[in-house]
Amino acid sequence: MFSKIRTYYKNLSKKQLIFRLSLLIIPLLMFSGLIIYIFAIPGDIGLISWVNWVRKYVIYIIVLDILLFMLVGVDFLVASIGRTEIKRLPSRITVVFLILGLIISLGGFGYLGTVSLRRVGDKAPQLLLLGGVGINNVPNMAVTFYTQEKTTNTLYWGTTLALELIEKTETSSSKTHAFLLDTLEPNTTYYYKINDGNVYNFTTPIDTPNYLHFAVSSDLHFGADNANRTATYGILENIISHNYDVLFNLGDMVEYGLFDAQYKEAMEFMSPYVTSIPYRPMIGNHDTMFGGKTLWRDYFSPELIPNSPRDYFHININGIHVFVLDLEWGTESYTRAQRRWFESELNGVSNDDWVLIMNHAMYYSSGYFVDGESWWDNQAMISEFEDLFIEHDIDMVFSGHNHHMEILNNSGIVYNIIGAFGGHPDPDYTTKVVSQQGTGSIWYLSGQHGYLDVEINGSTAILTFRSPEYTMLQTFNVLE
Numbered sequence: 001m002f003s004k005i006r007t008y009y010k011n012l013s014k015k016q017l018i019f020r021l022s023l024l025i026i027p028l029l030m031f032s033g034l035i036i037y038i039f040a041i042p043g044d045i046g047l048i049s050w051v052n053w054v055r056k057y058v059i060y061i062i063v064l065d066i067l068l069f070m071l072v073g074v075d076f077l078v079a080s081i082g083r084t085e086i087k088r089l090p091s092r093i094t095v096v097f098l099i100l101g102l103i104i105s106l107g108g109f110g111y112l113g114t115v116s117l118r119r120v121g122d123k124a125p126q127l128l129l130l131g132g133v134g135i136n137n138v139p140n141m142a143v144t145f146y147t148q149e150k151t152t153n154t155l156y157w158g159t160t161l162a163l164e165l166i167e168k169t170e171t172s173s174s175k176t177h178a179f180l181l182d183t184l185e186p187n188t189t190y191y192y193k194i195n196d197g198n199v200y201n202f203t204t205p206i207d208t209p210n211y212l213h214f215a216v217s218s219d220l221h222f223g224a225d226n227a228n229r230t231a232t233y234g235i236l237e238n239i240i241s242h243n244y245d246v247l248f249n250l251g252d253m254v255e256y257g258l259f260d261a262q263y264k265e266a267m268e269f270m271s272p273y274v275t276s277i278p279y280r281p282m283i284g285n286h287d288t289m290f291g292g293k294t295l296w297r298d299y300f301s302p303e304l305i306p307n308s309p310r311d312y313f314h315i316n317i318n319g320i321h322v323f324v325l326d327l328e329w330g331t332e333s334y335t336r337a338q339r340r341w342f343e344s345e346l347n348g349v350s351n352d353d354w355v356l357i358m359n360h361a362m363y364y365s366s367g368y369f370v371d372g373e374s375w376w377d378n379q380a381m382i383s384e385f386e387d388l389f390i391e392h393d394i395d396m397v398f399s400g401h402n403h404h405m406e407i408l409n410n411s412g413i414v415y416n417i418i419g420a421f422g423g424h425p426d427p428d429y430t431t432k433v434v435s436q437q438g439t440g441s442i443w444y445l446s447g448q449h450g451y452l453d454v455e456i457n458g459s460t461a462i463l464t465f466r467s468p469e470y471t472m473l474q475t476f477n478v479l480e
């Protein structure tokens with residue numbers, strides 16, 4: 001048989017040989033390429049492992065790929081064992097399938113590969129909190145925005161409305177814009193404007209060791225039909241009027257990260273507030289969906305500080321350490337580089353300091369069964385991080401992802417869930433057939449929007465869960 005096949009291929013004309021080789025190479029390139037590409041997009045491994053229907057479609061693509069290879073194999077055999085000319089029928093069936101596959105995979109590549117090109121206009125300014133501290137020990141910050149066309153801009157700023165400090169002008173034109181503020185003084189009000197735009201102002205935190213008053217919430221889900229923007233509005237109005245030092249947003253800012261229009265809507269809504277308070281958003285699973293991470297990085301993580309990571313941050317305010325991690329669905333986005341960075345940063349922090357962890361995915365949490373997965377205590381997160389947290393005496397952990405409010409205590413570490421910034425609240429887990437109370441749960445509230453007000457002062461932290469109207473829902477004291 002093998003000698004027959006060998007003779008057959010030796011006798012093929014150049015044209016016939018190219019045809020047969022194309023049959024082999026085309027499916028290899030298109031389907032296998034698409035599968036590799038899907039798995040390489042940040043956030044997609046989590047999406048595939050947590051969402052049933054996505055997993056199903058990926059399996060269909062893999063099965064189709066295998067079938068195509070089998071079809072091509074059969075076609076090769078039929079053609080080579082038979083007469084020396086190409087047998088028409090199997091070849092035609094194979095070619096039809098290949099054309100179909102080519103259309104599907106080119107469509108997939110085309111759609112997913114052009115997410116960063118499909119922008120829908122300029123993005124409003126924000127005052128972002130970055131990793132590290134400036135020359136006066138105040139956290140690094142940056143005024144950032146995005147323009148659809150390449151432009152060159154100037155930031156005018158000062159401690160009075162005269163904007164008396166030396167202006168900052170970009171040296172080259174670009175679409176992403178970021179002005180680093182690393183010379184800020186503590187407890188000082190700054191005024192600024194971009195070109196001849198609005199004048200904004202913000203106040204830097206007071207420089208009292210172990211003092212910080214911040215607001216934190218999560219899961220805005222801009223673009224989702226069932227999100228409640230009145231609640232978001234109330235939360236932001238109260239955050240600005242009650243003079244918090246900084247605002248943290250634990251992710252899922254948008255419903256689908258591949259749609260730039262949702263980022264535009266989110267940033268337009270947030271800009272009037274987050275130009276007046278240092279703001280640190282973090283990456284949620286919805287933000288990175290199908291390639292949204294490129295957009296997230298452009299809008300929320302400017303490349304300003306050499307060698308600093310773009311997806312995770314170590315923020316230090318008055319000796320209080322806040323580690324912002326990229327944990328979207330769970331441990332799927334915990335890369336080796338991130339682990340190395342986190343462990344080495346933790347080694348440089350004293351166990352006597354306040355150490356806070358913030359990220360999107362939850363560790364301990366109450367929850368219920370969703371789409372083939374249990375959305376309570378995330379065992380992978382717990383086994384990856386709990387020992388490390390105990391070893392480094394982590395004080396508090398803040399997550400969203402589940403849309404409810406909860407406080408849990410395990411091994412002296414206080415875990416907070418605050419997925420209540422405006423995304424649709426999850427139903428009460430006790431109303432679900434398959435559900436579980438989170439280990440160490442102390443207090444749980446569902447069906448309520450709001451945020452968590454945290455005031456750290458010396459060795460005590462006061463945690464207050466608040467409604468969008470500023471009503472106190474529950475309060476706890478935590479000791480360092």
Ligand SMILES: [Fe+2]
Nearest residue numbers: 219252401423
């Ligand atoms: Fe969410």
Ligand SMILES: [Fe+2]
Nearest residue numbers: 252284285401
């Ligand atoms: Fe989420």
